[in-house]
Amino acid sequence: MRLPLLDLVGRANMIHRAHHNPEDIQKASLLSIKTGGCPEDCAYCPQSAHHREVELTKEKLMNPQHVLSLAKRAKQAGAERFCMGAAWRQVRDGGEFDNVLEMVAGVRALGMEACVTLGMLKPHQARRLAQAGLTAYNHNLDTSPEFYGEIIGTRTYRDRLETLSYCRDAGIDLCCGGIIGMGENLRDRASMLQVLANFDPHPESVPINALIPIEGTPLAHRETVGIFDLLRMVATARITMPKTRVRLSAGRSDFSAAEQALCFLAGANSVFYGDVLLTAPNAGTGSDRDMFAALGALTED
Template identity: 90%
Template sequence: MLDGTRVLRSDWTVDEVEALLRLPLLDLVGQANAIHRAHHDPEDIQKASLLSIKTGGCPEDCAYCPQSAHHREVDLTKEKLMNPAHVLSLAKRAKAAGAERFCMGAAWRQVRDGQEFDNVLEMVSGVRDLGMEACVTLGMLQPHQAQQLADAGLTAYNHNLDTSPEFYAEIIGTRTYQDRLETLSHCRDAGIDLCCGGIIGMGESTHDRASMLQVLAGFDPHPESVPINALIPIEGTPLAHRQKVGIFDLVRMVATARIIMPKTRVRLSAGRSDFSAAEQVLCFLAGANSIFYGDVLLTAPNAGTGQDHDMFELIGALTRD
């Protein structure tokens, strides 16, 4: 049994992480739960609302993403960047529904200086003025742009690694793993929290999953938030044929992330709507303590707020409404 109070590490090896992923499930969940309780209130589950503020037409070729301009057969309506006033009205609605973090995503390859970025900065400031945490995902950043976001009050920047360095080229060809790491470094240098995780179910091996987690746990300090996404196979994308991830694969990822990154918020993200309340509770036992909350995740379906309310009421979890 691992010591739940042990010193945080940033020197995990891939072999160590893979060994955890392959533990007998009950042993793995038991260890993760002990560590979770040593560092967190087990009833505290953060709710984060996610909004697509600019949809479709992205020049990246990510194989899982319906917003890529490369995937012409995807049925998706492109939308320009939303007006800041409209975004803030939706943020108010999310807060009223119980969300404490408001996340905004724009389908850009990279941030470009100009009016659109200025509008995003206005959105960030407005969300913070509402008393909510603000998170954005905008693609790649330059150092001065990260600083501008920090000056606007940005809480966290979402920039997922997606998968392992070894499997990455099978999924994305338009930017490198190093590109992603550099953007994360710019955010950290600006004092912005990192929201950085990945996706399982894209055809990667267990070793690839361990390698991705090892990269995340190698950050010092660890990312403040790690979303664990289960692939949603979407018609028209290259991964439309992939079978959906089973609950025990998801639980193993959550539990291992909790063990190697004890203080991080581990977030159940895309694919959560495919699992029952009982299956999601197993993830909470394994150390998940954050969810994306709302009917839609950018362009993919999510568990409804009514379903989530019922689930939280049944388990008696604090959701800081």
């Protein structure tokens, strides 16, 4: 991670080309199916009930048929994976979980990959998600084990690893990454990637998020992440996890098409696609279409 940047990107690009078609950039659409009121205290998250000054409208779990209509629209816009996020600390058995299972099965019936992020799971819940056809479960580590306590106090690092192990045991792919720009140092970023690279097998996808400072959260006044920090993170992730999908995630809208192209050169091969990313703005589909056309990236359109 401390290599001269051009050397780091060059090595990452060679590894990327050895394992992936560099023109293949997966587009994943992300929808908040239940918004706000989360009992977790994650310092970066506007959906936490602990951050009372955040302006956010709470919404109950969406109707499955409405979710599926939005998934169909996302597919028509070019998305290949549909991701659904609920602001829960943990999954509870009952009608709401049954509705999520219906959403998963419906997304798969559309011919799309299905991913959910629902908080902590128990083993039988992971198995039910697998039986519904879930492709991947998103459960980010967020940061290094050493810095984690500075960001989250309501859930331990071990809790996160435990849920990931239940998903792996159920045969569900892992979508697991983190956030940069929260006040961590370079060693913390390397430590988080080391944890991910020590998974056997590696996570199938690793989202790299650049903090979006949200007014009312404890991290509201953090400086935004620069392109060279993001580029270094992407390149290191590619080198340490050669076959993984490395996804440009939150904060992507702050970077120009040329800056994002550098990240694709360094090994990123997936993006969150659509105008909104859970509750934060994302790069618009129109500008993304122009960017992919300029890059000659493969599309499903």
